[in-house]
Amino acid sequence: MKALCLIAQSGEGGDRLQLDQRPSLPVGPGEVRVRMRAASLNFRDGLVIGGVSPAPDGLIPLSDGAGEVIELGEGVTQFEQGDRVISLFHPNWIDGHIDRAELNNSPGGPADGFACEEVVRPARHFTRAPRNLSFLEAATLPCAGVTAWRAVVADGGVRPGSRVLILGTGGVSLFALQFAKAAGATVIAITSSREKADRLRLLGADHVIDRTVTPEWSAAVLDLSDGLGVEHVIEVGGPNTLAQSFRAARTGAHIAIIGATAGFETDTMPFAIVQAKRLRLQAVTVGSRRDQLDMVRAIEAHDMHPVIDRAFPLEGFADAVAHMRSGSQFGKVCLEI
Known part of the structure; x- marks a missing residue:
């Protein structure tokens, strides 16, 4: 063979x-x-x-x-x-x-x-x-599918009315979008082009932010959530996106730590935000x-x-x-x- x-x-x-x-x-x-x-x-x-x-x-x-x-x-x-x-x-x-x-x-x-x-x-x-x-x-x-299921359902316990933030358009992120919508959540997606933004909306994303137009996308997420932030973050970017993900999160939010598609190097780790917001970080290994x-x-x-x-x-x-x-x-x- x-x-x-x-x-x-x-x-x-x-x-x-x-x-x-x-x-x-x-x-x-x-x-x-x-x-x-x-x-x-x-x-x-x-x-x-x-x-x-x-x-x-x-x-x-x-x-x-x-x-x-x-x-x-x-x-x-x-x-x-x-x-x-x-x-x-x-x-x-x-x-x-x-x-x-x-x-x-x-x-x-x-x-x-x-x-x-x-x-x-x-x-x-x-x-x-x-x-x-x-x-x-x-x-x-x-x-990718099981990872997203674990992040959204098994660990995250996403419920109707929850707000879920996804990063990018890779396999895990798109599965997370689908599972979150099936659970009745509102989904905010971060992407890098108008074409991808349109496709995310067709898949059910309620709000899409183009990071090339809005580099400080965490502020836009806060605006879309009445200044509170989201209850769940599907964090696939890694060290270079963690700070913005933490800023976009609501107090007590669940952060699914999954990958490092945006690179492994970073100058700072925003531990102060984690403590101040009492964030729950849950690594996912499928x-x-x-x-x-x-x-x-x-x-x-x-x-x-x-x-x-x-x-x-x-x-x-x-x-x-x-x-x-x-x-x-x-x-x-x-x-x-």
């Missing part, structure tokens, strides 16, 4: 990847063979491929995949041949609390991922895919199997559809990575397999 693999050559994107032939593995007890049909890219995948996050030579990248079960191992009862499934980002995290040391086998690093034609994995490494989604749409869920199952049911109940910016063939992986890194996308960048 075809598989994309990391190689030792230094560099970024396609410079560290080669398309290889891997043997098909036998299916053992408790395992399933899944014919992969689609995968999606996440910010972390770019870090792995670029050598920022350590990964072994020969690793198959990408944490998120969707496919169909084509062979069952002895003792597998939760799936049947032909079932459509999606991967789990943290296969060991079933529900509730888990120690960080136990989250040590995420696909796409350190374990092999899904940039390949088929995989043989324990059946517990998958859940069923939403019935209303295509393979491409379903492949966007395991990392979520559990229970979170994914709950999210799948919600997606089906509300007939939600992920936003896909563009799909590339497996052989076009380097172009997909370059497109994701450009920051021009609106939604998820995917691979058709």
Whole structure:
């Protein structure tokens, strides 16, 4: 079977990847063979491929995949041949609390991922895919979708009438917009162009602020919330956007700390604002199997559809990575397999 693999050559994107032939593995007890049909890219995948996050030579990248079960191992009862499934980002995290040391086998690093034609994995490494989604749409869920679900619902507890601030138009942010609107919240979105602003409004954003026109967007958020601020912030920007996110937050607000898409460097950390506003900072590292199952049911109940910016063939992986890194996308960048 075809598989994309990391190689030792230094560099970024396609410079560290080669398309290889891997043997098909036998299916053992408790395992399933899944014919992969689609995968999606996440910010972390770019870090792995670029050598920022350590990964072994020969690793198959990408944490998120969707496919169909084509062979069952002895003792597998939760799936049947032909079932459509999606991967789990943290296969060991079933529900509730888990120690960080136990989250040590995420696909796409350190374990092999899904940039390949088929995989043989324990059946517990998958859940069923939403019935209303295509393979491409379903492949966007395991990392970005579950992260947004955790931030908005499981940790955030967003309720009707809540005000939610989202940053950007990446996968997590757009999922958070959809989940927040389904919960009855008012959503304020920060973006960087008029075109993206129009698309955010079509997705349901109640207010959109163009940061290229309004660099101090936190003041605009306060104006839109009667000077109080928002109860929830989906903070994907990182250190360089934290100060404005904190200023835009209401006293006692929940801040979901998710990523660093705006860069890792900053001169100041606004701890005084955190203390003065009694902000609740909750880091999000994707979520559990229970979170994914709950999210799948919600997606089906509300007939939600992920936003896909563009799909590339497996052989076009380097172009997909370059497109994701450009920051021009609106939604998820995917691979058709």
